[in-house]
Amino acid sequence: MSESSRLLRRYARALFETAREGNAVAGVGRDLGSIATALADPSVASTVLGASGDRASKKKAFERAVPLETPLSRTFVDFLFQRRREGILPALAPAFAAEVDRAEGIVRGVVEAAVPLADADLRAIERALDGPAGARVSLALRVDPALVGGLRIEVAGRRLDATVRGRLAALREDLLEAPLRQT
Amino acid sequence: MVEIRPGEVTAVLRQQIASAKARTDWKSVGRVLQVGDGVARVHGLEGCMMSELLKFPEGVGGVALSLEEDNVGAVLFGSDRLVKEGDVVESTGRLLSVPTGEALLGRVVNALGEPIDGKGPIQVTEADWRPMEGRSPSVIERQPVKEPLQTGIKAIDAMIPIGRGQRELIIGDRQTGKTAILIDTFLAQRTTGGGDPRNPAQVLCIYVATGQKQSTVVDVVRKLEENGAMPYTIVVSAPAGDPASLQFLSPYAGCAMGERLRDEGRHVVIGYDDLYKQATAYRQVMLLLRRPPGREAFPGDIFNLHSRLLERAAKLADDAPKKNPAFKKGGGSLTALPVVETQEGDYAAYIPTNVISITDGQIYLEADLFNAGVRPGINVGISVSRVGGNAQVPAMRKIAGGLRIGLAQYRELRSFAQFGSDLDKATLAQITRGQRLEELLKQGQFVPVPVEDQVISIFAGTKGHLDDLRIDQVRPFEEALRRFLHERHPQIPASIRETRKIEEGTEKALVDAIAAAKTEFLRTSGETQKAEAAPPKGRTEAPAPKGAGGPPKKPAAGSH
Ligand SMILES: Nc1ncnc2c1ncn2[C@@H]1O[C@H](COP(=O)(O)OP(=O)(O)OP(=O)(O)O)[C@@H](O)[C@H]1O
Ligand SMILES: [Mg+2]
Numbered sequence: 001m002s003e004s005s006r007l008l009r010r011y012a013r014a015l016f017e018t019a020r021e022g023n024a025v026a027g028v029g030r031d032l033g034s035i036a037t038a039l040a041d042p043s044v045a046s047t048v049l050g051a052s053g054d055r056a057s058k059k060k061a062f063e064r065a066v067p068l069e070t071p072l073s074r075t076f077v078d079f080l081f082q083r084r085r086e087g088i089l090p091a092l093a094p095a096f097a098a099e100v101d102r103a104e105g106i107v108r109g110v111v112e113a114a115v116p117l118a119d120a121d122l123r124a125i126e127r128a129l130d131g132p133a134g135a136r137v138s139l140a141l142r143v144d145p146a147l148v149g150g151l152r153i154e155v156a157g158r159r160l161d162a163t164v165r166g167r168l169a170a171l172r173e174d175l176l177e178a179p180l181r182q183t
Numbered sequence: 184m185v186e187i188r189p190g191e192v193t194a195v196l197r198q199q200i201a202s203a204k205a206r207t208d209w210k211s212v213g214r215v216l217q218v219g220d221g222v223a224r225v226h227g228l229e230g231c232m233m234s235e236l237l238k239f240p241e242g243v244g245g246v247a248l249s250l251e252e253d254n255v256g257a258v259l260f261g262s263d264r265l266v267k268e269g270d271v272v273e274s275t276g277r278l279l280s281v282p283t284g285e286a287l288l289g290r291v292v293n294a295l296g297e298p299i300d301g302k303g304p305i306q307v308t309e310a311d312w313r314p315m316e317g318r319s320p321s322v323i324e325r326q327p328v329k330e331p332l333q334t335g336i337k338a339i340d341a342m343i344p345i346g347r348g349q350r351e352l353i354i355g356d357r358q359t360g361k362t363a364i365l366i367d368t369f370l371a372q373r374t375t376g377g378g379d380p381r382n383p384a385q386v387l388c389i390y391v392a393t394g395q396k397q398s399t400v401v402d403v404v405r406k407l408e409e410n411g412a413m414p415y416t417i418v419v420s421a422p423a424g425d426p427a428s429l430q431f432l433s434p435y436a437g438c439a440m441g442e443r444l445r446d447e448g449r450h451v452v453i454g455y456d457d458l459y460k461q462a463t464a465y466r467q468v469m470l471l472l473r474r475p476p477g478r479e480a481f482p483g484d485i486f487n488l489h490s491r492l493l494e495r496a497a498k499l500a501d502d503a504p505k506k507n508p509a510f511k512k513g514g515g516s517l518t519a520l521p522v523v524e525t526q527e528g529d530y531a532a533y534i535p536t537n538v539i540s541i542t543d544g545q546i547y548l549e550a551d552l553f554n555a556g557v558r559p560g561i562n563v564g565i566s567v568s569r570v571g572g573n574a575q576v577p578a579m580r581k582i583a584g585g586l587r588i589g590l591a592q593y594r595e596l597r598s599f600a601q602f603g604s605d606l607d608k609a610t611l612a613q614i615t616r617g618q619r620l621e622e623l624l625k626q627g628q629f630v631p632v633p634v635e636d637q638v639i640s641i642f643a644g645t646k647g648h649l650d651d652l653r654i655d656q657v658r659p660f661e662e663a664l665r666r667f668l669h670e671r672h673p674q675i676p677a678s679i680r681e682t683r684k685i686e687e688g689t690e691k692a693l694v695d696a697i698a699a700a701k702t703e704f705l706r707t708s709g710e711t712q713k714a715e716a717a718p719p720k721g722r723t724e725a726p727a728p729k730g731a732g733g734p735p736k737k738p739a740a741g742s743h
Contacts, residue, residue, distance in 0.1 A: 005253065157227045159212040159273065173242075175196065 008088050012095035015076055016103070024072050025100060031073035032093040038066040039090045048086065055081055062086075101138075107131040109155030111139045114147040114163070125153070132156050211274040213255065215239070218266045221259050221426065222471045225272045228255045234316045234435075238273040241265040245272070246279045248428070249472050256472035258428040278314035281436045282307040283443035288380045288387065291404060291418040294433040296440075299420065300404075315435035317442050319494035324507055326500045328543075331574045332386070332452060332518050335371025335631020336364065338561045338624040341583045341641055343546055346574030347386075347450055347516035348498025352538055354523045354530065355548030360559050361522045363628050364546065365390065365454035366403060368520065370410045371631035372452065380415040387444055388416040389453040391437035394430050394460030397422045410629060423460075427471075430464035438495050441517045445499065448512030453496075457522035458489060462534050479533040489534075490541045493519050544568035558625055563587075564594055576683045578638045585645035586620060593617020612650070619649040622657040635679040636665050639693065642685065648697045660704050667700040 019028040039045045047053065047061045059081045068074050080086050101108060111117070111125060122141055129137040137155055148164035213227030223245065228237070237245040237257055243265050249256030259266065281296035286307055291300035298305050328346030345351045353361050369388040376385025390407075392400045400420045407413040417440055421433035434455045441451045455461070462485050469482040477483035496519035500506065503513040523538050528549070530539065539545055544567045553560030572580070592613045599606060606614070623644045626632070632640075640661050643649055649657055668675050675696060678689045685693070 154212065157211060157213070157229045158209045159271070160207060160209050162207045171200065 004088075007085075008091055008095050011080075011085065011088060012092060012099050015072075015092075016096055016099035018076075019072055020103070022072055024070050027070035028073050028076075029093075029096060029100065031068045031070055032096050034068070035066050035077075035089055036093040041065075045090070049089070055084075058086070105131075105135045106138050107135045107156050109137055109139050109153060110142055112142045112144050112147060112152040112154075112163070114143070114145050114149050116143050117141055125151070129153070129155060210276075213272045213274075215266060215268050215270040215272060216254060217268060218259075218263050220471045221263055221428070222468065223257050223259060223263065223266060223272075224472060225255045225257060226253065228272060228274055231255050231274050232278065234279040234314070236275045236277045236279055238275060239266045240270045246428075248431075248468060249474055251474075256469070256474065258426075258468060278316055279432070280312040280314050281439050282311050283313045283440045284311045285380060285444070286311070287417045287440055289414050289416070291400075291420055292436075294419065294421045294425070294429040294436045296419075296436060311443075313439045313443055315432060315439050316491075317435075317439055317495050319491065320497045320499060320503070324500055324503045324510070325497050328498050328516075328570045328574050330450075330498075330516070331571070331576055331634075332368075332450075333371055333374075333631075333634050334364070334368040335374075335633070336367055336559060337626055337632055337637050337640065338559060338563055339364070339546065340575075340634060340637055341579060341586055341624075342563050343544065343561070343566045343568040344571040344575040344579070344583075345518065345520075345544075345568055346498070346571040347452075347518050348496060349544070349568070349570050349574075350493045350496045350519040350521070350542040351568055351571070352521050352523060352542040352545040353548065354525060354535060354539070354545055355560070356525050356528060356550045359548040359550050359553050361524070361548055362399070362403065362456055364548075364559060365456060365520060365522065366406055367628060367631055368452065368454070369407060369412050369416060370629060372415065373410075373412060374631075374633060375450075376415070378411050378414060383449070385415050386450045386452060387441075388412065389419065389437045389441050389451060390416060391419045391421075391434050391453065391455050393421050393433045393455065393457060394423050394464055395420075395456065397424060406629065427464040427467040431461060431468055434458070434461055434492055438492060438517075442495060445497070445515040445517040446510045446512070448515040450516045450518075452518040452520060455492075455519065455521040457524050458538055459524045459534050462489070481533055485534070486537045486541075489521075489538055493521060493538075493541050495519075543570045556625075557621065558627075561624075563590060563624070576634055576638070578679055578683055578685045579634065579641070581685065582638065582641050582645055586641055589613075589616050589620045589645060593621065615650050616644075616647065618654055619652070619657050620644050622654055623649070623661060625658065633676075633680070635676040638679050638685065639664065639668060639676065642693065643697050646694075648694075648701070652701075656704075656708075659708070660701065663704045664697060664700045667703065668696055671699075672696050 015028065016025070019025045039048065044061075044065045048058055048065070059078075062077070062081075068077065077089075080089065109129075111122065117125075122139060126137050126139050131137045139153070139155075146165060150163035150166070152163050152166065153160045211228055211230050213225040213231075216224045216226050218224075223239070225237070228247070231237075231247050231250060233247060233250060235247045237247060239245055239259065239261075241261075243259055243261035245257040245259045247255045247257050257272075282305060283296075284307060286305050287296070290298055290302065290305060292305070293299050296305075325348075328348045330347045331340070332345045332347045332349070334340055334345060339345065343351070353364050355361050369390065372386040372388055376382035379385055380387065390403060392403065400418070400422055404413070404418055407416055407418075417437070419433050419437040419440070421430040423430075437453055437455070441453045444451045462481055465485060465488065466476065466481050470476070474482055496517045498516040499510060499513050501513040503510040521538060521542065523535050525535055526532065529535070530547075546566045547562040548560050549562045550560070552562060575583070593616070596610055596614050597617070599610070623640055643661075643664065649660065652660055672692065675689055675693055679685060
């Protein structure tokens with residue numbers, strides 16, 4: 001599992017660096033997005049990635065299903081098929097996006113709230129947070145009325161729960177653990 | 184039952200609610216990658232510690248048992264059906280802990296420290312909880328082993344002496360008397376403080392039963408109770424029927440309980456019965472977590488786990504509290520007696536080799552000896568204790584040399600013994616001596632021998648006072664001698680007990696008393712003439728197979 005994630009990161013990084021030199025980051029990003037969408041269809045995925053079928057016909061099927069806009073994307077996909085690494089195609093889009101973020105010094109996170117937040121509030125929260133190594137935090141908003149009130153923020157593997165629901169849950173735990181000492 | 188009074192409940196609730204104010208900290212989180220069979224693999228959880236408690240959704244708890252580069256393997260304490268892939272897992276910063284302290288003495292608990300003896304809840308406070316994973320004392324917080332831990336077993340106390348704070352391995356095939364050595368050692372501790380756990384001199388005992396049959400644990404507890412050892416003993420039980428994760432954790436639970444007492448200046452001996460079964464349980468947990476196995480299919484870090492566990496045994500420095508306030512009182516000790524079961528005497532297998540290399544000595548138990556009636560079946564030829572010698576009672580140290588030499592010579596000559604009449608006189612004499620010494624080291628279960636009585640027996644044997652007895656008379660005479668001395672010359676054992684030496688006057692009195700006891704013994708058993716008149720060959724019976732040790736080999740042809 002960690003071996004394959006390392007592999008994915010290596011390919012994504014190589015692709016990103018080549019794209020940046022050729023000013024093709026945006027185009028490649030869009031291509032990877034359409035690849036991910038196309039491969040989300042199980043029938044396409046099984047023809048392109050399945051165990052049966054030779055490489056040439058798999059590649060043909062892929063080219064039919066996913067028209068790519070930049071030449072770099074096409075070269076890269078050829079390269080993957082050559083090396084029999086087409087298996088990483090579906091996961092390439094988020095890995096590439098992570099490389100883009102890394103280069104731009106952005107870490108992405110999620111803020112959850114019971115009600116929609118105004119854009120200005122969202123930006124204010126982003127500014128209040130420090131990403132690791134001085135990175136800028138960019139938050140996506142998710143609305144979940146079950147939180148009742150307050151905010152829950154998750155960035156870079158860490159979470160801050162300041163929701164009413166979270167507080168109630170913590171209180172419940174405390175009460176369950178409360179020692180009923182005979183004093 | 185604990186009585187719950189409504190007024191008190193209200194007060195506790197109000198206090199809890201008041202203290203539950205804004206506790207909004209950043210917590211490390213991860214996501215469930217896969218879950219099933221009571222375990223989960225979690226992606227993320229950066230900074231997670233070994234045995235850290237984790238929070239899964241729906242109030243399911245877990246504990247991290249396998250830390251890898253980008254994921255953590257955890258065992259769940261609740262139902263794994265409530266947890267699904269993608270769920271958020273929160274770290275807590277708290278380590279898996281057990282209740283500790285004197286309140287646990289006399290109790291049987293599971294690997295989480297919960298009572299399972301039906302004797303009601305254990306009264307502990309929040310401060311009594313200690314993490315199972317403990318830090319082993321540093322060099323400056325320790326001191327060399329210097330006091331004996333008497334096992335009451337003659338062969339061990341004389342030839343493989345164990346010191347308080349030492350790690351001595353008990354190793355042997357199944358059914359060779361491994362557990363019996365632990366139990367007898369525990370019974371022997373009764374003499375240290377009259378069996379009263381409040382007496383600071385009383386050595387406390389912890390028996391950790393890992394992967395044992397439930398009936399074995401019940402037997403052990405009954406024996407401890409019958410012999411008055413339970414009041415100063417804690418039993419941690421994770422029998423074969425318990426989840427593998429609890430079996431794996433049980434030694435750490437027992438160790439945490441022992442450390443607590445050690446850090447308060449007490450002397451504690453803990454038996455881990457056994458670490459082979461614990462390693463097997465760990466292997467099972469790691470297979471569920473899909474960790475790739477290493478040698479003999481055991482996870483690669485099992486060596487590390489065993490080494491960290493045994494490192495926690497220690498004799499604390501007298502001024503340990505000055506160096507680290509975590510110690511309440513200096514001078515306490517935790518002696519570890521790990522047990523490892525071998526398969527057909529294979530000491531070179533992975534787990535035995537590991538544990539041998541991280542202990543200060545080994546007691547080898549052999550099925551051949553045991554089955555030939557040499558019980559305990561200790562191979563004294565290869566068993567060692569590397570640090571306990573300094574702690575041995577001086578009287579014993581002085582005579583143990585003769586015992587060692589006598590037995591070693593006997594081991595060399597034993598194979599010739601069957602040629603009886605062809606042997607010269609000196610050789611015959613050595614065989615005669617060796618046979619009697621070997622006989623002297625046999626000992627039944629549940630009869631720990633106090634050190635002064637051990638010294639007297641071994642003195643009689645090594646000085647040749649038993650050479651003119653038949654082999655089958657050796658143990659009855661030993662018994663008679665002990666009774667004779669305690670009735671007629673109680674000052675002799677008393678002097679040895681108090682001075683821990685055989686003083687010159689005492690030695691003379693002892694030699695005379697042995698002679699007198701022997702005359703009386705032979706008269707009352709009506710065998711004076713027989714013993715005197717027996718020819719040398721008659722006294723030198725063919726030795727027991729393998730005798731008192733020697734390298735593992737086929738038993739010599741011989742009869743008893
Ligand atoms: N010194 C002894 N004298 C007589 N019998 C003994 C002695 N030591 C042990 N036994 C008996 O031998 C049997 C095996 O002993 P014990 O259970 O201690 O062995 P073990 O090595 O722990 O076995 P297992 O592998 O099953 O755990 C028991 O019935 C025990 O009572
Ligand atoms: Mg046993």
